[in-house]
Amino acid sequence: QLQLRESGPGLVKPSETLSLTCTVSGGSITSGYYWGWIRQPPGKGLEWIGEIYYDGNSYYSPSLKRRASISVDTSKNQFSLNLHFVTAADTAVFYCARRTQSSSWMGYWGQGTQVTVSS
Amino acid sequence: QSALTQPASVSGSPGQSITISCTGTSSDIGLYNYVSWYQQQPGKAPKLMIYDVNNRPSGVSNRFSGSKSGNTASLTISGLQAEDEADYYCNSYTSSGTWVFGGGTKLTVL
Numbered sequence: 001q002l003q004l005r006e007s008g009p010g011l012v013k014p015s016e017t018l019s020l021t022c023t024v025s026g027g028s029i030t031s032g033y034y035w036g037w038i039r040q041p042p043g044k045g046l047e048w049i050g051e052i053y054y055d056g057n058s059y060y061s062p063s064l065k066r067r068a069s070i071s072v073d074t075s076k077n078q079f080s081l082n083l084h085f086v087t088a089a090d091t092a093v094f095y096c097a098r099r100t101q102s103s104s105w106m107g108y109w110g111q112g113t114q115v116t117v118s119s
Numbered sequence: 120q121s122a123l124t125q126p127a128s129v130s131g132s133p134g135q136s137i138t139i140s141c142t143g144t145s146s147d148i149g150l151y152n153y154v155s156w157y158q159q160q161p162g163k164a165p166k167l168m169i170y171d172v173n174n175r176p177s178g179v180s181n182r183f184s185g186s187k188s189g190n191t192a193s194l195t196i197s198g199l200q201a202e203d204e205a206d207y208y209c210n211s212y213t214s215s216g217t218w219v220f221g222g223g224t225k226l227t228v229l
Contacts, residue, residue, distance in 0.1 A: 038165075038220075045122070045223040046157070046165065046208050059216050062120055095164055104155040104212060105170040112164050 002027040004096050004110040012090075012117050018083040022096030022110060029072060030054040034099040035079045036106070037070060039092040047092075051099060052079055086117045123148070123209055123221035130227040136197040139224045141209030142190060147219060149190035153212035156185055156194045158205045159223075165208065169194060196226075204228045 008020035022035065029035065036051030050060035052070040060068050064083070072079040083090060094115055098108040124142040131137040141148070141156075148154055154172045157165035167176050169185035172192065182197045192211070196203055209221040 036218075046159075046210075046220040048210070048218040048220055051218075061217055061219075062215065103171055104153040104210065104218075105167065105174075105176070106155060106157075106210070107167045107170075107176055109164040109166075 002098065002108050004098065004108055006094060006096050006110045006113040008113060008115070010114055010116060012086055012115060013119050014087055014117055015085055018081070018086050018090060018115055018117070020081045020094055020096075020113065020115070021078050022080070024077045024079075024098075029077045029079065030074050032101055034101060035070075035072065036097050036099055037068075037081045038095045038097060039090075040095070040112075041089075041092045049081065049083075049094075053101075088117050091115065091117045120147075120213055120215060120217065120219050123211060123219055125207075125209060125221040125224045127222070128225045128227065130229055131199045132229045133199055133201065135199050136195060137199060137226065138196075139194045139207055139209075139226070141192040141194070141211075141221045143192070143211055143219075144190055146214040147190075147211040148187065148192050150214055151212045152187070154185070154187060154192045155210045156183075156192075157208045157210065158203075159208065160205050168207075199228055201228050 034051045037049040052058040093112040096110045099106040156169040159165045173185040
C-alpha cells in the first residue's frame with residue numbers, strides 16, 4: 001500500500017526558508033505519477049502549491065511561483081518543497097500527495113505536517 | 120488564478136439529497152474534464168471522493184456522484200448520513216497547467 005509522509009521543522013522564522021520532505025513508501029517515485037504539495041492555513045481552505053514529475057518537470061501556483069521550488073530525489077524516493085522568504089501568512093498544515101498522469105485522481109495523501117512561522 | 124467558487128455551507132436531513140456547486144471559468148472547469156472532489160473530516164487529510172468529473176474511486180459509496188455543466192461542477196450526495204458531515208472541496212485543472220481548489224463547503228447533517 002502506497003504511503004506518503006511529510007517531515008520537516010514545525011517552526012520557521014520569518015524571512016527564512018521553509019523546507020519539507022515527503023517520503024514515499026510502498027511504491028516508486030519514478031513510476032509515472034505527479035507528486036505535489038498542498039497547504040491549508042488554520043481554519044481555511046486547501047491551496048495547491050505545485051507538483052513535480054520524476055523527471056524534474058515542475059509546475060507552481062502563480063501566487064507562489066516566485067517563492068516555491070519542488071525537487072525530487074529518486075535515490076531516496078523522496079520529493080521536497082522549499083518556500084522562501086516566509087511570513088506568518090505561510091503558517092499552515094502542509095500535505096504531500098500523488099496525482100495520476102492525465103487525470104485529476106489525487107488519491108494518496110500524507111497525513112499533513114503543521115508548520116508555524118514565528119520568531 | 121482565483122479559487123473556484125463554492126457555497127460556504129449546505130445542510131440536509133438524514134436520507135435527503137444535497138448538491139454542492141463549484142463554479143469556475145472557461146479556462147478551468149469549462150475547458151477540461153479534470154474536476155475532483157475531496158471530503159475532509161476535522162484534523163484529517165482530504166479524501167478523494169470523485170475524480171474526472173464523475174468517477175468514483177474504489178471504496179467510495181455510490182451515494183456520491185459528480186457532474187458538470189459549462190463552467191460549473193457539482194457534487195451530489197444522496198441518502199445523506201451523519202458520517203457525511205464534513206468539509207468538501209472541488210479541484211480543477213487550469214489552462215495554465217496548474218490546479219486550483221474551491222474555497223470549501225461545510226456540510227451539516229441536521
